[in-house]
Amino acid sequence: MKFVYGFLIFAILFSVEGFAQKNILKGKVSDENGNPIEGASIFLQGTVRGVQSDLKGMYELKDFPQGTYQLLVSLIGFQNWSQEFSIEAGEVKELDILLKQDDLLLSEFSVSASRGILGQGRLPEVSDFRINAGKKNEVIRIAEIDANLAMNNSRQVFGRTPGISIWENDGSGIQLGVASRGLSPNRSWEFNVRMNGYDITPDPMGYPEAYFTPPLEVVEQIEIVRGASSLQYGPQFGGLMNFVLRKPDKSTRFTAESINTVGSNGLFSTFNYIGGTEGKWNYTAYYQKRRGDGWRENGFFNTDHAHLEVNYAASNRLKLGYEMTYMTTETQQPGGLTDAQFEDDSQQSTRSRNWFNTPWFIPSISAEYLFSQNTKVSWKVFGTFAERNSVGFMRPINQEDDLGNRQVDRDFYTTYGSEIRLSSTYELFGQEQTLMTGVRYFNGNIDRNQRGVGTSAADMDFSVPNGDYSRKLDYSNSNIAAFAENVFRLDEKFLFTAGIRLENIRSENQGQFNLVNGVPQFLDPVERTRSFVLLGLGAEYHLGKSTEFYTNFSQAYRPVLISDLTPPATTDVIDPNLQDSKGYNFDLGLRGSIFPSLNFDVSYFRLNYEDRIGTIAQAREDGSIYQFRTNLGNSISQGFEGYVEFDPITAIFESSRFGYLNLFASLAFIDATYGNFEIKTVNDGQVVERNLKGNQVENAPRQINRYGATYSLGKFSMTWQLSDIGEAYSDASNTLAPNAAATVGLIPSYQVQDLSASWNIWKQHSLKAGVNNLTDERYFTRRAGGYPGPGIMPADGRTFYLTFGLKF
Known part of the structure; x- marks a missing residue:
């Protein structure tokens, strides 16, 4: 400090x-x-x-x-x-x-502006010390979306992004759980999650769970680069998800904004922002307070976010910057439900003493230097100093809370890293080429304390009276990486990219795993070092000014995480011989616009995941079922992702004084299945041999379809959205019938609708209102094996919100 x-x-x-x-x-x-x-x-x-x-x-x-x-x-x-x-x-x-x-550009811009809310775009070929050419990518422009931003409503925010699966079990909006292409949405851990280009998770190589999500009122856009991002951001199968915060206002010395929201279940949110530019300096700062009772019984959240950014032009060629972000939360967790409880009343809760807390501090320093008009360098230094704290009765959900001493689990994260990127343009074949290189260093430490005997109180109290935990682990991870990627433009229509990434990962895990009858059981210290190379290729062929074919291939790698090595303190059992996973992503697509009123992006994808880590339901000799986490062989996810956006009024009439109608469809059909993998289980004392081949990957719906319509007239717009999500399995065995603890079983398909509207009153005031889950659909997207479950985690029913914004 x-x-x-x-x-x-x-x-x-x-x-x-x-x-x-x-x-x-x-x-x-x-x-x-x-x-x-x-x-x-x-x-x-x-x-x-x-x-x-x-x-x-x-x-x-x-x-x-x-x-x-x-x-x-x-x-x-x-x-x-x-x-x-x-x-x-x-x-x-x-x-x-x-x-x-510019008559051509102005025509396209005017049409786009008239069509109301266009919340989906894509990254330029080269920008901000990175290469995006040839890659499947989307840009979600938050300001252009009618959505409940106070609650970070993922279903609306990612509505136009094809193939995004969402775990909807945190109605507070504090934590984000999204994935694509058959990957697990568990706190977005298959993505490399960043904010303004630097890491905000505890450890992308050891524990990449996203416990922190910035308030969407300050997010300018969310950039998503699918699996082919590995060369520039890391080896993750999911790719990159980068939250870009609003930059300092460069048109004034001082501007301020206040956005205030009230809603169902005691929701209150106030977001307050200032920013401006004066000479060599510019700055932004915000503070958000959000609290509410939650949709379910025994639900409550109270969160505070604060952020400061200061930039200084030290010279014409050198710019220095500093950012710091702080979040603290107080969340009561209603826990999971059995299938019978969910059918009876999905709002009920049998856990009244479960609490969760995640203090989060993220500082960052940056420097940007221009050697020349063609060569520049960027340097970022960043860190995360955070905690993950939980207390509660964490036994299976079919066991009644005995109101005795609760279990306390506490993680302490201390991480820091640095990343240098060099961008250089040069001429070859009569065309401008771009070379991007970089070096990254990261070091993280996780101090994990679990199964402490806490108090028997009902409030958020993480004290452990005897001062000891039965599980005390120390996990450290260091990562050194270097990458290089080049855009080769052969002519005005055709380009291809080639890149390489070198990774070195060193992990250590040691400590006390358990305490049996007062006798500590220690892990054999594990130290694992691995080095590997990732390769990638991409290409684009421009059919015209606004339409192009694109394709890419990129290798991927997923190290064994600390969460893979330790069960979530309830029902899971971990294979002690877990291995790292590896594989690749491939895309082939066509995107662009045939004319200004029709935009599209359609593609085929294939994700090959070798030695995939997952869970499988196993039977003990007594017939009880538990979840076993192990390498489940290979899986292949392939399918279709498509996005189309159409304005029929503009297409027919070009202009209308009665308003415009914008229609969109975001479609994904995913075949995520396991390859040949034999397993043995015990049932009624008999050994039963089975094979996972052809089984659907857990938490991977076969269809993720979202449809929407936006009507806009002047400064008023209204958006309706329908999410139609297919069924999924909660384990690799594709267990249909749920077990007593509700940790395995089918996750049924569901359809849910949202309606939102916004009205900009003059230039300084705005009103927003909406209804989430318009038809009060009762559904769930997750069966949890551990905290915040275990059991079924219901999604929120119908809720309302009203937002008033003021700028000055």
């Missing part, structure tokens, strides 16, 4: 000097009719300095060295503008800018 305070003092001291500078370039950005243009980007070419025009079209650049510069101005729908100028020390120079319309 001393480092944090020191940096803030440094920032304040330098800000006084920065604000005192008088060197200014200012002016007004207008169109050909003299109307002011808001949001134009104004940059000094070859530097890190830039601002945006404000509501009146005014801009102001301060405190940059005297000299001669090239001023660049750009905005979608207008032709780029540039002009050379000179400025002396202390000079105040005025330079007005006239932007001319």
Whole structure:
């Protein structure tokens, strides 16, 4: 923390000097009719300095060295503008800018704007020290979605992203559980989860569970790059999920916003934000408070988020930045249900003394340096200092709470890492080529304390009166990686990418595994080091300006996690001989727009997962069933992902004074099955041999379809969405009949609808309202083997919300 305070003092001291500078370039950005243009980007070419025009079209650049510069101005729908100028020390120079319309781009932009809410896009071929060309990717633009952002409603947020499966058992919105292509949604652990490009999970190589999700009111967009992201972000099968927070406002010294939400079950959320730019400095800060009683009995949540970002242009070529994020939560967990309890009343809860808490602190320092207009480097240093705490009666859900001493489990995470990326462009074959290289170091430590004997109280109390835990493990993990990827453009239509990633992972696990009759049982210390190489290829062929074929192949790797090595303190049993998993992702697709009113992205995918780690229902000699976590051989997920968006009114009439209708369909058909794998179980004292071949992968619905319609008129829009999700199995044995503890059995298909509306009143006020689960569907997406279960974890029924926003 001393480092944090020191940096803030440094920032304040330098800000006084920065604000005192008088060197200014200012002016007004207008169109050909003299109307002011808001949001134009104004940059000094070859530097890190830039601002945006404000509501009146005014801009102001301060405190940059005297000299001669090239001023660049750009905005979608207008032709780029540039002009050379000179400025002396202390000079105040005025330079007005006239932007001319680009008829083609403006037409497409106007059509897009008229169509209301377009929450789905894709990344440019090269951007922000990364290569996206040839990769299956989506950009979810949060501001353009009618959704319950106060609750981070995943079903609405990911509605337009094909193939995303969601565990809907945390109605508070604190934790996110999503996956794709037959992978497990367990706290999004198959994705490399980042925020502004750096890690926010405890350990991507040892414990990648996402206990922290930033408030979506401050998220500008969510970037998803499917499995082919491994070359630049890590070996994960799922790929990258990056939350990009709102950047400092470059058009004003100070702006503020307050968004307040009330809703069903005592929901109250207040989000407050400030930001701005002054000379060499820009900044943002937010605070969110969210609390509610939850939809089920014995449910409660109270969470606080805070974030600060400060950036400083130390010179024309060097930009420094600092971010820190803090979250603390207090959550009462209703626990799971048996199948009979769920059918009787899915809102009920038999666990009144279960609590969960995740204090989370994430600091980050960044630097960006421009060696030249073609070569630049980025450096990020980041860390996570966090906890995962739970207390409660954690026995199987068919056992009644005896109101005795509860079980306390506590994890302490201390991680830090650094990543350097170099971007360079050069000319070859008469085309501009791009080379991206990088080096990454990461070190993480997990201090795991489980099965402590807590109090018999009902409140959130993590104290252990005897001061001891029967399980005390220490897990450390270090990772060194290097990658390189190049875009080769052969002509204006065809490009291909080639890349390589070298990984070295060193893991250690030791400590006390159990306490039997007062005698500690220690693990044999395990130290595992492995080095491997990942390869990837991609290609794009542009049929026209807005339509392209794309394909890619990328290898993947999943190390054994600490959670794989230790059961969740209830019903699971772990295979002591677990091995790392490996495999690859492949995509082949067509995306773009045939005309401005129709966008699409359709593709075939194949995910090969070797030595997959999963759970399988086994029978003991007494006939009781338990879940066994082991390597289940190979699995293959393949299928179709498609997204189509159509505006029939624009297609027929081009324009309408009665509003516009935007229709979308997000479709995924997934065949995720196991290969040849023989298993033996004991049933009624008899050894029974079976084979997993052809069994469906657990937690992998065969269909994930979502449909929606948005009506927009001026500043008003309303969106209806239907989610149609197929059935899934909770274990690799594809057990249909549930066991008594409700940890295995079928997860039925379901359909759920959402309705949301927004109205921007003037430019400073906004109203949003909606109904989630419009028809009050009773369903569940998960059977939990451990906390926050065990048992069936019901999704929320019908809820309402109302949001009022104010900017000034």
